[in-house]
Amino acid sequence: MAEKVNIIGAGAAGVFLAVLLSQKGIASTVYDANVAAGRKFLVAGGGGLNITHSEPAESFIHKYTPAAFLKPAFDRYSNLTFMQWLEDLGFSLYTGSSGRVFPSKNDKPIALLNRLIQKAEAGGATFSFQHKLTQVAANGCILETPTGLKEIKGPIVYALGGASWRVTGSTGEWLSLFQSAGCETEDFAASNCQFLVDWPSSFLQAHEGKPLKNTRFSCGTYHTLGEAVITRNGIEGSGVYPLSPAIRHQLLSGKATLLLDLLPLVTSDELVQRLSRGEGPLSKRILSTTSLSRTQLALVKAFTSKEVFQHPTQVAQRIKQLPIIITSTGTIDDAISTTGGLALSEIDETFRLIRFNQAHAIGEMLAYDAPTGGYLLQSCFTMAATVAQQFYAT
Numbered sequence: 458m459a460e461k462v463n464i465i466g467a468g469a470a471g472v473f474l475a476v477l478l479s480q481k482g483i484a485s486t487v488y489d490a491n492v493a494a495g496r497k498f499l500v501a502g503g504g505g506l507n508i509t510h511s512e513p514a515e516s517f518i519h520k521y522t523p524a525a526f527l528k529p530a531f532d533r534y535s536n537l538t539f540m541q542w543l544e545d546l547g548f549s550l551y552t553g554s555s556g557r558v559f560p561s562k563n564d565k566p567i568a569l570l571n572r573l574i575q576k577a578e579a580g581g582a583t584f585s586f587q588h589k590l591t592q593v594a595a596n597g598c599i600l601e602t603p604t605g606l607k608e609i610k611g612p613i614v615y616a617l618g619g620a621s622w623r624v625t626g627s628t629g630e631w632l633s634l635f636q637s638a639g640c641e642t643e644d645f646a647a648s649n650c651q652f653l654v655d656w657p658s659s660f661l662q663a664h665e666g667k668p669l670k671n672t673r674f675s676c677g678t679y680h681t682l683g684e685a686v687i688t689r690n691g692i693e694g695s696g697v698y699p700l701s702p703a704i705r706h707q708l709l710s711g712k713a714t715l716l717l718d719l720l721p722l723v724t725s726d727e728l729v730q731r732l733s734r735g736e737g738p739l740s741k742r743i744l745s746t747t748s749l750s751r752t753q754l755a756l757v758k759a760f761t762s763k764e765v766f767q768h769p770t771q772v773a774q775r776i777k778q779l780p781i782i783i784t785s786t787g788t789i790d791d792a793i794s795t796t797g798g799l800a801l802s803e804i805d806e807t808f809r810l811i812r813f814n815q816a817h818a819i820g821e822m823l824a825y826d827a828p829t830g831g832y833l834l835q836s837c838f839t840m841a842a843t844v845a846q847q848f849y850a851t
């Protein structure tokens with residue numbers, strides 16, 4: 458039987474790991490700098506806790522950037538394994554029309570978190586808050602506690618999270634500790650975030666806060682179909698979040714281009730035919746013969762010259778391929794997640810830290826990217842399950 462496991466970070470990954478270990482009778486202590494567990498998990502639950510996605514395993518893994526380091530872990534513990542595990546524990550789940558999976562309405566995020574913590578504690582886990590990691594080394598780490606410094610030796614699993622929403626405790630300050638211990642790290646960057654656009658002021662005045670529904674968003678060779686909102690400083694929403702890696706990549710050269718197809722279900726030829734029929738200004742014909750909203754029409758107009766608006770073919774082309782220039786990502790703190798953190802070269806396929814003895818790192822603290830939609834949390838659970846299996850085996 459494995460000796461007691463030290464888990465540093467009581468977020469989604471750390472709590473889940475503690476539950477899995479408890480189920481096998483392996484004791485753990487979960488340390489966290491914060492005063493309570495799972496603060497970001499609860500924030501994520503604020504808009505409905507999208508805990509995983511029902512997508513088949515073959516395509517699920519490709520949502521991650523990069524994907525290869527997670528593949529062996531997902532082969533052992535997939536989204537389906539996780540959903541079955543939750544149901545076996547008595548949680549009921551429902552799958553939305555988009556394939557996103559949520560706990561049933563009766564299981565509020567706080568209730569789900571508390572039940573997981575109770576399960577962990579019942580099986581031998583203890584939680585120690587206000588214990589902040591201040592030093593890491595190959596043989597252990599040091600925590601600052603209300604009663605002084607505490608040295609930790611033996612198996613350690615770091616689950617310290619990313620660097621957005623600092624108020625939840627996920628500050629990313631731990632990065633320098635791993636750098637000092639000789640580990641490679643990558644700077645944090647915002648993901649699943651707002652992307653900044655210089656909107657013409659007249660467009661913004663009338664359309665700030667308005668949605669762009671049923672739109673196909675593209676960046677380079679990546680495409681998504683969905684929805685986004687016009688914000689004061691840019692654009693954000695589930696339609697653009699999955700393009701975060703592609704947008705960040707283009708931003709390295711100063712700016713990124715988001716291409717919008719505002720009528721993805723209508724072919725260009727069909728659109729030209731519709732706009733060529735009838736009399737009157739093209740704007741009116743667009744609204745009467747297509748499902749374009751007033752905000753979408755205003756967006757096309759904001760970035761299209763009046764001359765172009767005389768020609769159905771050219772307007773149709775703009776509606777089907779409207780370029781929007783992104784100048785930057787929004788702030789890291791406002792982002793749903795971050796990429797960057799501990800470099801993937803620091804871990805093996807079981808998330809063991811190769812430079813350290815008996816140490817693993819899991820969750821958002823690793824330098825990978827995933828879209829919202831349940832993929833972020835599922836990757837935390839899958840990594841935790843892989844590490845738990847290491848301890849079952851010893």
Ligand SMILES: Cc1cc2nc3c(=O)[nH]c(=O)nc-3n(C[C@H](O)[C@H](O)[C@H](O)COP(=O)(O)OP(=O)(O)OC[C@H]3O[C@@H](n4cnc5c(N)ncnc54)[C@H](O)[C@@H]3O)c2cc1C
Pocket residue numbers: 465466467468469470471488489490491494495496497498500501502505506507508509588589590591616617618619621622625626627628629630631792793794819820821822829830831832833834835837
């Ligand atoms: C607004 C919002 C909405 C989201 N929606 C979704 C969604 O719908 N679906 C989805 O899959 N994901 C969503 N996420 C992302 C998801 O919540 C995170 O990816 C997930 O919580 C990461 O889990 P983690 O355990 O790796 O890190 P965290 O949950 O961030 O936990 C890290 C823990 O480490 C602790 N810690 C940090 N530094 C130290 C230190 N030095 N010493 C001790 N403890 C420390 C922190 O206090 C924290 O408790 C959302 C996030 C946000 C902000």
